[in-house]
Amino acid sequence: MTKLLYRGHEYVQHKDPAAKQPVELTYRxxxxxxxxxxxxxxxxxxxxxxxxxxK
Known part of the structure; x- marks a missing residue:
């Protein structure tokens, strides 16, 4: 588990990170x-x- 920091407080995330592939966003x-x-x-x-x- 990874220790995270939010507003000066450390906490442990209780779920595993998602196994999704990253999506590349484009600007059209x-x-x-x-x-x-x-x-x-x-x-x-x-x-x-x-x-x-x-206006």
Whole structure:
């Protein structure tokens, strides 16, 4: 068992580490931006002290 440290306190983890293979994450800018645009409204109309503006 491995001793771990959390906020200055040592403890022993009571379960074995997972035997999963690591997954490599990738960043795909085109997909990320297109999905972000689908979720968010294009230009929301905002009002502050009676004045309207867009973000």
């Amino acid at each position: 800018r085109k997909i990320y931006t297109s999905r972000k645009e689908q979720v968010a409204p294009k230009h929301p109309l905002l009002t502050y002290r009676g004045k309207s503006y867009t």
